[in-house]
Amino acid sequence: MSDELDFLIEKYLKERYEFNVLRFAELEKLRLDFIKKYPVAKIRNMSLDEYTPVTQASYTFSSRLRWDLQHLGTMGNAYPDVFGIYEKDSQIKLSKTYENIFGKDYSSAFERIKEDIVAVLEAADADDFEAIEKSRLNSLFKNKLLMVYYPDKVIPVCVKNTLDAYCEAVGFIPPKNMPFIFKNRALKEYKDQSETFSEWSNSQFMGFCDWIWRQNKKVTLKKAIPQQDAEKAIKLEKEIEDLHVTGEDKEAVVKVRVNQGVFRDKLLHRYHKCCLCNVNLNGLLVASHIKPWAVSTPEERLDINNGFIFCPTHDKLFDKGYISFDDNGKILISEEMDQINQTFCNINSDMSIDVNDKQKGYLEYHRKMFGY
Ligand SMILES: [Zn+2]
Structure with a gap:
């Protein structure tokens, strides 16, 4: 077998x-273009004309999901009513689900649909899959929204x-x-x-x-046998030892070597862009250890959960402890970072990061190390 x-x-x-x-x-180009045009924060302001119709010739929210992005998780022969509200023979129609609740009043139904879309996306952001399951949006539509807005999940x-x-x-x-x-x-x-x-x-x-x-x-x-990564880490440590560098020089060598290997590749597959901002140029992205290499076990050293992908600025801030994250992923900012430095390093107290259970242990170490 x-x-x-x-x-x-x-x-x-x-x-x-x-x-x-x-x-x-x-597809990724089309997807990025789509979420740029329809960021979650703007969905509630969308007009009915921007939302529907679903025809291939139109260029609306529903139509682009159905046709432009059809190869990203195909919706099969989805009828337009999966979008809750649609146009047929120049008439606005509601799906049965929404008609049962709102009767023929499509304008209040439309407001509700937008609310439901935002609720699904916010639930996805918070990993609240129970709430997504319960949402009354059509399941094909829900699933499509998830893969368009949260392809990593x-x-x-x-x-x-x-x-x-x-x-x-x-x-x-x-x-x-x-x-x-x-x-x-x-x-x-x-x-x-x-x-x-x-x-x-x-x-x-x-x-x-x-x-x-x-x-x-x-x-x-x-x-997967985690052992393989541990063996790779041991081999890499040996190679670095042979260079006879210590202290900060060694840290720099580790950073370079780790960023040439499997650790960065794994993290890039998971994140595609800086975990804090939208920098996504491959050449700028850096794999950043949460628990530093020097104090990690061989198993921890190349563990995908012991790292984030950052742009150079955010990498440096995290490496030096100017920022950390709590167990919910909310950013913690060092008191040394005054408003000017926060602004120009592109951080603010509203930022957060997705954190899974396995990352929490590493983050605890990071916080303790830098006195948070
Ligand atoms: Zn960044």
């Missing part, structure tokens, strides 16, 4: 990987049957009747814990699932 998996990965890499890299890069799949097919193709058996969003998250977790795929983006993994499924094959992913 596992030889079969290696063979199929090899085959996928040869036949499809590069093609998908280009395809996902195109979900595998880009909208349709229930497709998700089930992908789970089966890669040997993931979810509990019976698991709600869609939790199943999606569980598949992502299965991917993140696997050898090979833990370093792939959610899109590229979806591409692999789709490819396996279309070939009518079934595989089981191998669990």
Whole structure:
């Protein structure tokens, strides 16, 4: 079975990987363009004309989700009513769900739909998947919103049957009747814990699932052995020791070497941009340890949860302890950083970062180290 998996990965890499890299890069451009045009903060102000219709020729919120971004987690043959409100024969129509609540009053229904969209996106930001599951927005629409606004949090799949097919193709058996969003998250977790795929983006993994499924094959992913990273860390430490540098010089060498290797690659797959701002030029992004290399165990040194991706400024601020984060990811700012420095280093007390449970332990160390 596992030889079969290696063979199929090899085959996928040869036949499809590069093609998908280009395809996902195109989609990523469309996605970024979309969220720039419709940031969460502006959704409530959207006019009905900006929202609908859903025709391919129009250039609206619904239409761009349906057509421009159709290859990012396809919605199948979704009818326009998944968007809650739509135009048909020059008439405004409401989906059944909203009509049952609002009758024919589409203008108050439209306000409510926008509220619901914002609520789903805010829930996603807070990792409150229960709230997303409960939202009355159409599930195809909900799932689409998640992968467009939070591509790092979900595998880009909208349709229930497709998700089930992908789970089966890669040997993931979810509990019976698991709600869609939790199943999606569980598949992502299965991917993140696997050898090979833990370093792939959610899109590229979806591409692999789709490819396996279309070939009518079934595989089981191998669990990653954290040991491998530990061995890499030991080897790297040995190489650095051989350079006979100490103190700050050694820290600098570690920074450079770590940023040439697997640690940065893994983090880039997870984050794509600075965790605090929108700097996303590959050449500027830096992998930043939470718990420093010098005091980490071999297992911790290349652990993806022991790091963030930052732009050079935010990396320096974090490295030197001018900023840290609490367990909810809210930024903590050193008293030394006065208003002028905060402004010009692009930080403010409203900033926060997504933090998972495994990162919390490392962050605690960081806070203690710098007296927060
Ligand atoms: Zn930044």
